[in-house]
Amino acid sequence: MNTLESIKPKAQHSVFDLAEEAGFDVSDWIASSNDTRGHKANPKYCYEWSFIEPGRLIILNLWHAAMREEDGRITTTGNFRKDADYYRTVVRKAQWAERAQKLDEALQVALKDNLPVRVIMLDGKQRDKNDPDRKPSKVAKRELDSEPWTITAYDWETGQCELARGVFTQQCVDQFDLDQVDKASPKRTEATSQPFVRDPAVRRNVLRRSKGHCELCGQRGFLMVNGALYLETHHVIPLSEGGPDTEHNVVALCADDHRRAHYASDRDGIAANLKSVVNERL
Ligand SMILES: [Zn+2]
CATH class of the missing domain: 1.10.30 (DNA Binding (I), subunit A)
Known part of the structure; x- marks a missing residue:
């Protein structure tokens, strides 16, 4: 069993490579690219915090620093809907709000369709949520977690969620x-x-x-x-x-x-x- 420390990302891969590694269909990522730096920098995708491939899987970008380990169980809790609201009303960053909102929606899609959840682990300097500063987070390391994750709790009313590392088919x-x-x-x-x-x-x-x-x-x-x-x-x-x-x-x-x-x-x-x-x- 892996410890939280052992799954801390050590390399900096592109989101494109990691999405592809997770089995995400990246063909539109390539087809819709008009960025001179190539399809990996396609802004339609590369800044997103989550990806949904209907009927197949979702991918979430999650911060390693926000994960906890207890009794060998690695989890993370959050409320992306609440975050979206905060970005919209306090930080006034519509784009962040949209990305957080999409992350919340990805959880809902995964729950409704029983889709696998893959996690891109992030390490670096995360923005301080309580500081309505506009400085974005800086990702220094980014890797696909080899294990899929499970949404172990989700409050449909509020958006509060808990995710745990590993597959629990016993929902x-x-x-x-x-x-x-x-x-x-x-x-x-x-x-x-x-x-x-x-x-x-x-x-x-x-x-x-x-x-x-x-x-x-x-x-x-x-x-x-x-x-x-x-x-x-x-x-x-x-x-x-x-x-x-x-x-x-x-x-x-x-x-x-x-x-x-x-x-x-x-x-x-x-x-x-x-x-x-x-x-x-x-
Ligand atoms: Zn009954």
Whole structure:
């Protein structure tokens, strides 16, 4: 595992080279260039703080100095929407405001479309946000972080966000993830009577299909302290009764509905409902 210190950028590469390295489609960067210094200096791109390639990835320029390391987890928090407002109203730099605004929008696109987040690490002299001075930041070192990042928290109301280094596909987690996370908890009694192997890929795909909402009542799973949404995966026809471990037989339910699906007097009706929900979704 890399430490924060070890990922500090050591070289000064061009944004163009780093965007290309991240897999960004740079063809328009070249095609729309009319800068005498060549396409790498194309002002349409090279001063931007973020890049969005719809359906594929986003790239963010982030300051290494603003990152934190705690328990081996490297994170950065910020509020680019608030920054944009500050640049617009206090610093009166429309261009900075626009770039900060775009960065906030890039986060939203990545969240909505579940896109990979790549980070260009910056080191140098960062402008002091609290000083309404017009001096721009000076980037001395710039490198693409080899690891993708994850938006671990985003407040759609305010724009406050947290990003963490690494890929966390578990933006939606179920009860089996909890068992792995919470190793200190006493062994559940059912654990010994669970001879059935569940395919993690099936659970993962079902959680993704649910988009974080219970597939019975439609309510969003509850938000966990780490920013993930909690739902439980459930086999409509139990494995013990020969139900297949496939996406056609697995649903994501809120904790309440999961218990209901097992124990409620109308559980047969619930099972029938769930079957039709799955059929509609697949
Ligand atoms: Zn529910």
